[in-house]
Amino acid sequence: MATRGLLADLAVAAVDAGLPHVEVESVGGVDASRRVASGEQVDLVFLAAGALDALAERGHVDPASVTDLVFSEVAVGVRGRRGHASVDPGGAAFANAEQVRAALVSAERVGYSTGPSGDALVDMIQRWGLMDVVGPKLVQARPGVPVAALLAQGDVDLAFQQLSELVDREGVRVIGVLPHDCAIVTVFGGAVASVSVNADAGRELLDFFSSPQAREIARSHGFRA
Numbered sequence: 001m002a003t004r005g006l007l008a009d010l011a012v013a014a015v016d017a018g019l020p021h022v023e024v025e026s027v028g029g030v031d032a033s034r035r036v037a038s039g040e041q042v043d044l045v046f047l048a049a050g051a052l053d054a055l056a057e058r059g060h061v062d063p064a065s066v067t068d069l070v071f072s073e074v075a076v077g078v079r080g081r082r083g084h085a086s087v088d089p090g091g092a093a094f095a096n097a098e099q100v101r102a103a104l105v106s107a108e109r110v111g112y113s114t115g116p117s118g119d120a121l122v123d124m125i126q127r128w129g130l131m132d133v134v135g136p137k138l139v140q141a142r143p144g145v146p147v148a149a150l151l152a153q154g155d156v157d158l159a160f161q162q163l164s165e166l167v168d169r170e171g172v173r174v175i176g177v178l179p180h181d182c183a184i185v186t187v188f189g190g191a192v193a194s195v196s197v198n199a200d201a202g203r204e205l206l207d208f209f210s211s212p213q214a215r216e217i218a219r220s221h222g223f224r225a
Contacts, residue, residue: 078158105134
């Protein structure tokens, strides 16, 4: 879901560049992995790098086609006016990890996502020894539901999610990405599905999606490329 807007724009740019049209369906990463593993007929798969590697190991995507596309940083959001859709909405949300820990302890309810970024946040809280204090406050968004929706609805007062899923959302103010000493970065990539009947076209699209033109589009969505 973090790459939904990006993939939509890349698909349009690819057609403008004379490449084949690709129809993109964005779902939660857990659901996407399950559907690909079940053998559903698709040509391309876009997921976090770890999920793609797991599918490649089991023969569901072509290992030689796996291509890293963008780096996605986890940002911090609070309730407020609509966040500005920029690559760097104010830099780091906090000066250091100590301030992040303090914010987690003082928050009433903390929203986080399914998938790799959510897992990394929970792991970090556990490493800090804060699970007894922060654990009861954690509210996990359902697969396919953006954490921004939890903020906008008032279900949480502090949220951690991929930057691309927080920016420019009504009722959400992005205060910045996590500071360097506790940053959470997810690599998203693409691969050609083993069941693809258009493998050559898929590889051509992956080449374009990792091109300089595509990197400019990625930056406009809040990704590092």
